[in-house]
Amino acid sequence: MNIRLRLHHLAIAAGLVVSSTLLPAQAQTAPVKVGLVLSLTGPFASTGKQIESGARLYLAQHGDVAAGRKIEFVIKDDGGVPDQAKRMAQEMVVNDKVDVLGGFVLTPLALAVAPIATQGKTPAIVMSAGTSSVIDASPYFVRVSFTLPQNSVGVAEWAPKNGIKNVVTLVSDYGPGIDAEVSFKKRFEARGGVVKEAIRVPVRNPDFSPFLQKVRDEKPDAVFVFLPAGVGTQFMKQFAARGLDKAGIRLIGTGDVTEDDILNDMGDVAMGVVTSHHYSAAHPSPENQAFVEAFKKANGGKRPNYMAVAGYDGMRVLVHALKATQGKGGEALLNAMKGQSFDSPRGPVEIDAQTRDIVQNVYIRRVERKDGELYNVEFDVMKAVRDPGRGN
Numbered sequence: 001m002n003i004r005l006r007l008h009h010l011a012i013a014a015g016l017v018v019s020s021t022l023l024p025a026q027a028q029t030a031p032v033k034v035g036l037v038l039s040l041t042g043p044f045a046s047t048g049k050q051i052e053s054g055a056r057l058y059l060a061q062h063g064d065v066a067a068g069r070k071i072e073f074v075i076k077d078d079g080g081v082p083d084q085a086k087r088m089a090q091e092m093v094v095n096d097k098v099d100v101l102g103g104f105v106l107t108p109l110a111l112a113v114a115p116i117a118t119q120g121k122t123p124a125i126v127m128s129a130g131t132s133s134v135i136d137a138s139p140y141f142v143r144v145s146f147t148l149p150q151n152s153v154g155v156a157e158w159a160p161k162n163g164i165k166n167v168v169t170l171v172s173d174y175g176p177g178i179d180a181e182v183s184f185k186k187r188f189e190a191r192g193g194v195v196k197e198a199i200r201v202p203v204r205n206p207d208f209s210p211f212l213q214k215v216r217d218e219k220p221d222a223v224f225v226f227l228p229a230g231v232g233t234q235f236m237k238q239f240a241a242r243g244l245d246k247a248g249i250r251l252i253g254t255g256d257v258t259e260d261d262i263l264n265d266m267g268d269v270a271m272g273v274v275t276s277h278h279y280s281a282a283h284p285s286p287e288n289q290a291f292v293e294a295f296k297k298a299n300g301g302k303r304p305n306y307m308a309v310a311g312y313d314g315m316r317v318l319v320h321a322l323k324a325t326q327g328k329g330g331e332a333l334l335n336a337m338k339g340q341s342f343d344s345p346r347g348p349v350e351i352d353a354q355t356r357d358i359v360q361n362v363y364i365r366r367v368e369r370k371d372g373e374l375y376n377v378e379f380d381v382m383k384a385v386r387d388p389g390r391g392n
Contacts, residue, residue, distance in 0.1 A: 031070045032099050032322060032329070034315075035092035037085050037113060039105040040077040043204060047105045047229040047307050048077070050261065051127050053299050054311030055102075058319070061294065066319045067327035074098055080105065082112035089113040093120040099329040100125065102314055105307075106228065107131040107175040114138040123334040125317065127310040128229070131175035132389030135357045142337045142356045144317055144349075145310040146278050148176045148226060149183035149389035151254040154276025154362045154382050155224070156187035159252055162274075164221045166194040167252075170211060171226040173200035179389055180226035180254055187388075188224075196220050203228060208235050212242040215249065225253035229307060232257045233265045240269040255279070255376060258367055260305040263374045270374060273367045276382075278360050279306040279346040282375040291345035306346070313344050317351065352386070359386050 036055065038048035052075060064071045074096045078085035085104070092098045093116055101117055101124035104110035110129035114137035117124040126134060126143040130151075135143050159167070169184060171177035177200065185195045196218050201211050215223045223244070227235055235257060239245065251257075255277025258270055281292050281303050291312065295304040321336035339353035350359040362385045365376035 029068055029327075031072045032066070032318075032327075033072050033074055033092075033096060034100045034102060034318065035074045035076070035089065035096060035098035036103040037076060037078050037088050037092070037101065037109065038103045039080040039109070040075075042080040044080045044105050044228065044230050046261065047128065048103070050305055050307035051103060051105070051311035051314075053295065053302075054304065054308035054313075055127075055315045056311075057291075057295055057298055057308075058312045058315035060298065062316075062319065066322035067325070069322065069327045071315075071319070071322075078105075078109055080109070082108045085109040086112040086116060089116040093122055098122065100318060100333070102318075103127055104129045107134055110134050110141075111137050114141065117141065121330060123330070123337065125314040125337075127314045128307060129176075131179050132387050133175070135355060140334060142317065142334070142351060143358050144314045144351070146306070146358060146360070147387040147389055148179040148254065150358075150360075150385050150387050151256075151277050151362060152180045152183040152226070153187045153385070153388055154364050154380075155252050155254070155274060156184045156193075156276075157191065157382070158274065158276070158364050158380070159188060159222065159224075160191040160193045164193065164250065164252070166196050166220050167222045167224050168197045168199060168215045168218050168220045169195055169224045170199045170201065170215060172203045172206075172228055174203050176228070177203075177226050183388055184224050206231075208238040209242060212238055212244060216242060216244055216247055219247075220249060222250035222252050225251065225257050227253075227257050229256055229259060229305075230262070232259055233262050236266040236269050245269055250274075255306065255365065258365075258376055260376065261303050262305075263367065263376070266374065270367045271369065274364065275376065276362050276364050277306065277376070278362055279309050280363060280365055280376040280378055281305070282365075282370065282377050283346060283363070284378075285343075285345070285347065287343055288345040309345050313346075313349065316342065316344075348384070350384075355387075355390065357387055357390070359384055361385065 364380035
């Protein structure tokens with residue numbers, strides 16, 4: 001081999017050595033791709049848009065670079081369909097090479113994505129999906145939202161102390177609704193209350209009228225309600241149309257039924273409704289006041305709800321985990337998400353290191369008019385509530 005050819009081969013070999021030594025550094029400085037699987041069309045579109053807006057706001061306020069890596073979103077619409085959510089997640093992991101998954105508006109959507117997260121060893125931030133068992137569906141799931149048992153126990157404690165001795169429960173017929181029904185009933189009856197009837201309604205586009213008539217026929221002191229995000233206005237209108245408010249039947253429930261972003265549309269029929277929940281736009285902390293103001297400014301005056309806070313906090317957990325791992329992904333990133341505790345717009349929260357689930361305050365709130373608008377005004381709190389659905 002002549003000298004020129006040998007030098008050429010040596011140069012190629014040297015180039016290969018140099019390029020191989022650069023690969024880890026290149027991996028560390030490559031963008032962090034966050035794949036959000038969200039319902040952006042269909043009946044739960046408002047929920048998906050709130051999550052996306054909250055996630056974008058966090059990066060707008062705190063920067064989109066962590067540990068030298070730029071954070072980029074890959075967002076796909078699952079339309080509220082589990083098979084579509086699974087396909088979208090698969091495409092994100094295989095084709096888009098996302099480092100993290102997130103979103104999941106409904107429990108069935110999170111459950112559909114769970115095998116993809118597990119097989120791809122991809123950390124996944126659950127930003128909605130409130131069934132207790134969701135967190136067990138994948139060891140790569142971390143929840144920053146809530147569970148329905150967590151949010152049901154507060155009003156179950158409050159009701160018997162405030163003249164409500166018997167109720168009818170009315171919940172959407174899927175995982176979170178059943179969780180809410182079971183948890184409320186267990187706690188309410190343990191405090192001396194009686195559940196006269198348990199009613200379950202279809203999840204998609206329900207006509208509540210016949211179910212509300214059944215409630216009225218039972219003549220309870222109150223009806224306990226859980227509904228998925230986005231349908232509270234329809235329920236409230238039919239509650240009034242069936243005359244349950246005039247019949248003296250009080251309405252109590254989890255905060256999903258009086259969501260902040262649609263509360264004003266419900267009108268006076270919502271006045272006085274008592275719920276327990278982990279977030280209110282009226283939460284009187286400086287962190288929340290700043291969050292609400294910034295969210296409105298970024299979203300045409302629209303008020304944030306609890307889904308926006310989950311998107312916001314989900315990105316906070318990711319950013320701080322990236323800083324802790326110096327930009328590493330995979331198992332290291334997942335482990336750095338566990339055990340985080342911080343002050344959120346909702347109040348103090350913790351990601352339990354063992355369960356990967358959210359620990360947070362649950363507030364008792366009443367719908368009141370404040371500065372000409374309807375708000376869920378907090379008047380009591382249960383602190384550092386873990387998910388009762390897991391027996392703790």
